[in-house]
Amino acid sequence: MRPARLAILLPIAFGLGCGASGNERAREYFPDMARGPAYKAFAPNAATRSGLTLQAPVPGTIARGHLAYQFHYGPGEEEAARAGRELTNPLAPTSATLEDGRSLYTTYCLVCHGAAGKGDGPLVVAGKIPTPPAYTSERVAVFPPGRIFHVVTMGTQDATGKQKMPSYAAQLTPGERWKVVGYVAARLQRSTAP
Ligand code: HEC
Helix, strand or coil: CCHHHHHHHHHHHHHHHCCCCCCCCCCCCCHHHHCCCCCCCCCECCCCCCCECCCCCCCCCCCCCCCCCCCCCCCCHHHHHHHHHHCCCCCCCCHHHHHHHHHHHHHHCHHHHCCCCCCCCHHHHCCCCCCCCCCCCHHHHCCCHHHHHHHHHHCCECCCCCECCCCCCCCCCHHHHHHHHHHHHHHHCCCCCC
16 A cells, blocks of 8 residues: 555544543444344335335245145055155165154054064054054065055055055154155065064
């Protein structure tokens, strides 16, 4: 910087710093750049089109975590098969998603299906519910992930429409259902483990 400019700027800088002491702030230059006047959320506001300070969200805005889940399948065999053809698991089978899936399975499925998915959970052993098929059974072993997702979402019904396995849509979010499905597919469906 040229000495002439310094000669002008230095006194200004010192001047602005003047007045600083233990009890007093230094003088501020353009204080509203640091401390803007804040509007109250519900106060009128001449600067906005609606004349209000708090702005309504853009139409169609969905609050975080409030995306409504649309399941486009009805109950029954045909719809289950269609879900199997059309839906794929959006979650990769990482050790983290499989571990979550195992934990959810233990909480929500094991009681009927058993730890290894053989259809021998405590409720079956106690004679409280009909025996579910093993995941390795001829029928279930070939279920694609989307079909298992359909079973967990809709449950199963017999020919008269009576519910056999209950729906777990209320207990498990779609993401949790996919984790369970991933675990069943990776660890129980083709497994010969105990
Ligand atoms: C209250 C007991 C019970 C619980 C809990 C349960 N199921 Fe079932 N599940 C059954 C019964 C009973 C059947 C046989 C239903 C049938 O034949 O229609 C069955 C059948 C199934 C089938 C085969 C469906 C078919 O079309 O053959 C799959 C897959 C399945 N369950 C997955 C799960 C998963 C995953 C969970 C945990 C989210 C779960 N089940 C929780 C009782 C249960």
